[in-house]
Amino acid sequence: MNMSVKCSxxxxxxxPAQGPPPPHLPPASADRKKLYQTLAGSRSPVxxxxxxACALLSQREDSFRKDLQWILVNTYVPSLIQDGPQCGLVALxxxxxxxxxxxxxxMEAVVQTALSRGYTAQxxxxxxxxxxxLAEEVCGCKxxxxxxxxxxxxxxxxxxxxxxxxxxxxxxxxxxxxxPCQRSGHRAHWAVxxxxxxxxxxxxxxxxxxxxxxxxxxxxxPGDTSxxxxxxxxxxxxxxxxxxxxxxxxYQLWSLDSLAQSNKQLRTMGPQRANDGxxxxxxxxxxxxxxxxxxxxxxxxxxxx
Numbered sequence: 001m002n003m004s005v006k007c008s009x010x011x012x013x014x015x016p017a018q019g020p021p022p023p024h025l026p027p028a029s030a031d032r033k034k035l036y037q038t039l040a041g042s043r044s045p046v047x048x049x050x051x052x053a054c055a056l057l058s059q060r061e062d063s064f065r066k067d068l069q070w071i072l073v074n075t076y077v078p079s080l081i082q083d084g085p086q087c088g089l090v091a092l093x094x095x096x097x098x099x100x101x102x103x104x105x106x107m108e109a110v111v112q113t114a115l116s117r118g119y120t121a122q123x124x125x126x127x128x129x130x131x132x133x134l135a136e137e138v139c140g141c142k143x144x145x146x147x148x149x150x151x152x153x154x155x156x157x158x159x160x161x162x163x164x165x166x167x168x169x170x171x172x173x174x175x176x177x178x179x180p181c182q183r184s185g186h187r188a189h190w191a192v193x194x195x196x197x198x199x200x201x202x203x204x205x206x207x208x209x210x211x212x213x214x215x216x217x218x219x220x221x222p223g224d225t226s227x228x229x230x231x232x233x234x235x236x237x238x239x240x241x242x243x244x245x246x247x248x249x250x251y252q253l254w255s256l257d258s259l260a261q262s263n264k265q266l267r268t269m270g271p272q273r274a275n276d277g278x279x280x281x282x283x284x285x286x287x288x289x290x291x292x293x294x295x296x297x298x299x300x301x302x303x304x305x
Contacts, residue, residue: 049076050221052251053195053242054213060253064218065238069202071210071220071230074195074242075165080107082246088125088169088190089114090246095167095192096139099300103139110138120281125190126269127283128294131169135298142299149293150260156231158256159239161297162196163229169193169296170243172262178245178252180262185287186270195242197253201235266291 077094089110096105114120119130132143174189175181209227210220239256267288283290
């Protein structure tokens, strides 16, 4: 599928009237939410660009073809458990920490900016275009809206962007284990991808451009940050992304194909949310127009003038 990157982001219509506050959770639901947050909060994140990624790979070692040459690039982002339907705003907060020079971003400031611009009413973000606009404002960096899905030429764009240690904000349907699933958008969620794992034919990356990981002899890291992404290699066989989202402190490892499949089928809001009597900001054309086949590339080393 051909790539379509919109560099000039259309401004949304004037903000709607402030919606009602989030509904009060009944005791059972509130207790369940508190339990989930406590469980997530008790699991400390593992800092370091590749520390947790290597631990994940060691746990799933049998899943990776040993006839391939595996090379990993990741840039650590901090974790934050979301409070309510704030998955997109939390993902943006995480991504903002990759801004160079470093920028101190307050989560409350992200929320208030989104509210004041009319991008959200309860913390939800059903528009990737609005997410790109919000990212430019709160991060002071350039954001590009990627449309047309995450496959084909767009897959190459995403892989190259992550290889360059730049984050990608991606909407998808979240399964109960946080992995991408296909529920027609009923479990629409946001994540920030900060790394990529490539499975290439043996010999695709020469010895001088890679360094081994002692604990995983089949895994390599780039020899230096200037080594170009081997996306043009005809030997690229498998691609995984490393991502974080607001319901866990830990990194997730997903195949790019499963993420692309989930991303492209976001069509409608879940019936429970659509009928809960709460106001949400949904773009013209609905969830499908706002999220399906779209992602936001953040250029965190380029300041937005």
